[in-house]
Amino acid sequence: MTGVVAVFALLVVVFVTQSARVGRAHLTGPIVFVASGIGVGLVLTGGADAETSRTIAEVTLALTLFHDAAQLQPREVRGDSVFTGRLLLVGLPLTIGAGYLLARWIFPGSSVWLALLLAATLAPTDAGLGAATVLNPVVPVRVRRILNVESGLNDGMATPVVLFAVAAAAGAAPEAALVDALRELAIGAVLGILAGYASGRLIERSRRAGWAESALLPVATLSVPVLAYYGAVEAGGNGFVAAFVAGTAYAAAQTDSRHTHAGLELTDRLSALLGFAVWLLFGITVAHHLDWMVRWQSLLYAALSLTALRMLPVALCLVGTGLRRRTVLFVGWFGPRGLASVVFALITYETLGAADPDVQTLIGAVATTVLLSVVLHGLSAGPWAQRYGDWAQRTRPAVETQPAAEPLAVRRSVGGHTTYGPPDGASTPPR
Numbered sequence: 001m002t003g004v005v006a007v008f009a010l011l012v013v014v015f016v017t018q019s020a021r022v023g024r025a026h027l028t029g030p031i032v033f034v035a036s037g038i039g040v041g042l043v044l045t046g047g048a049d050a051e052t053s054r055t056i057a058e059v060t061l062a063l064t065l066f067h068d069a070a071q072l073q074p075r076e077v078r079g080d081s082v083f084t085g086r087l088l089l090v091g092l093p094l095t096i097g098a099g100y101l102l103a104r105w106i107f108p109g110s111s112v113w114l115a116l117l118l119a120a121t122l123a124p125t126d127a128g129l130g131a132a133t134v135l136n137p138v139v140p141v142r143v144r145r146i147l148n149v150e151s152g153l154n155d156g157m158a159t160p161v162v163l164f165a166v167a168a169a170a171g172a173a174p175e176a177a178l179v180d181a182l183r184e185l186a187i188g189a190v191l192g193i194l195a196g197y198a199s200g201r202l203i204e205r206s207r208r209a210g211w212a213e214s215a216l217l218p219v220a221t222l223s224v225p226v227l228a229y230y231g232a233v234e235a236g237g238n239g240f241v242a243a244f245v246a247g248t249a250y251a252a253a254q255t256d257s258r259h260t261h262a263g264l265e266l267t268d269r270l271s272a273l274l275g276f277a278v279w280l281l282f283g284i285t286v287a288h289h290l291d292w293m294v295r296w297q298s299l300l301y302a303a304l305s306l307t308a309l310r311m312l313p314v315a316l317c318l319v320g321t322g323l324r325r326r327t328v329l330f331v332g333w334f335g336p337r338g339l340a341s342v343v344f345a346l347i348t349y350e351t352l353g354a355a356d357p358d359v360q361t362l363i364g365a366v367a368t369t370v371l372l373s374v375v376l377h378g379l380s381a382g383p384w385a386q387r388y389g390d391w392a393q394r395t396r397p398a399v400e401t402q403p404a405a406e407p408l409a410v411r412r413s414v415g416g417h418t419t420y421g422p423p424d425g426a427s428t429p430p431r
Contacts, residue, residue: 001049004040008280011036012273028378029272030129030279030338034371037283048284054346057278059226061155061343062243063271066196066225067264068152069247080142084149086317087331092154094313095123096161102304106297107365110358117165118362121345122305122369124158126338127151128275129377133334136382138389140400143327147334155340156244160185162344163238166351187237192245195228199246200253203263218266224250225267240343275339279374282342286371292364293371302369306376310335322399330388336377337370 015022015032022032041048099119103110107118127147133139160181167177203220206212212220225243232242254263286293311332318328345366352359392400 001052004044004048004280004284007036007040008277011280012276015276023382026379026382028129028374028381029276030374031378033276033279034283034286034374037280037285038287039283040280041284041287044284044288048281048288050346050349053278053281053285054343054350056274056281057339057343057346058229058239060271060274060278061240061339062225062229063222063267063274064339065152065155065240065244066228066247066250067267067271068148069244070251070264071261072149072152072248072251080146080149083142083146083318083321083323084153086321087146087150087314088153088157090317091313092123092157094316095309096120096158098309098313099123099305102301102309106301107358107361110361111169113165113169114358114362117162117169117348118301118365120158120161120165121341121348121362121366122309122337123161124155124337124340125151125310125335126340127334127336129336129338129373129381133330133381133385136385136389138393139385140389140392140397143331143392143400146331153244156241158340158344159238159240162347166348170351184236184238185241187235188232188239188241189245191232191235191237192228192242193249195231195242196224196246196249197253199224199227200250204254218263221250221263222267222270278339278342282367282370286367289360289364289367292360293368295361295364298361298365298368301365302372305337305369306335306373324395324397324400326388326391327397327400330384333384334377334381337373341366341370 011033015029019029096116096119099122100115103115103118104112107115110118125147127133128151133144133147163184164177164181167180168174172180199220203217206220207214207217224246228242228246229239233239292298311329314332314335315328318331323331345363348359349363354360354363
């Protein structure tokens, strides 16, 4: 394991120092680190430790959820609620339902709970894998914000479904599993509010009163999602929901958004570094379980998951919103599967084990989908964003280019890992 850590550190140094040049070739951080992980995995005698991988992935997702929630501005959410609300409340359930039916058809031997688990695991999106779509200022600000908000919220919304399906697949009575999922959701939400708001107020008061060294305050902010996540888990709650809610509560406790953004910089950087580690470990795991993935059923499910299962629900739920067909197609395609799906697959692996061939098939389908998404969305993000943005500037579709209520908190990219941050430059959003 020490050798893998040394290789990882070397890769980080090399990649970061060459990231601008690599980015011009449309190669993202996830592509580079997954490819490197596959190479490392092919020469290792043993695969990545599942418990270590899960811990790193869970902490990374908790930091990302907290950061995304803390950066979301209420007016941004309200201004585009007609779009994001449909994507989350209509599109996401449609995606899970269609994914369940497809899993029952392609994997007829699997149980209904494993089919539901597969569908829910691959429902959340990860805008980080298509960073150029939300970084390129030529893309209308409203479209970028829709993708930002959707990917920031659907992880937490899919988590209860995943945990319910895992519990039911493990043998728990469906009614008991549902009650447990709802209980975990409630505990996570309450503890997230408490941890986020109380910590936010304390940090805000300390900053104003000069009680702490200002350089150390970001360290306290970094600890808030860790407190929320592990505090909720220890209390029997949903840690991911707690981390996301804590971010919202933390931001509400701050009186100046400029200090909120500044305090989250360390969280941003650490989640980027841990994200690189997750993708390296994912690549190592892929190299050691290729037999779980190289199956026509997994390839078919992955291909349909990234296309029809995403794009058709998006098209249906956006009917009547005024978005043009090309915009709907753009939003539908850029629904990459990433970190949340990896975390859910690791939870499945540790809870259900890998002795059951049906579980192997499920994890193989998830890994295949994520691997294809890393490559296809990473390579297509830059060129397609530029072409779509050029079209939008020429035609200026009314709904897509409607002025925003405030500047977009764009997701910045650190080697392919994207996070929210205040916009550069102008006080009005790019159009």
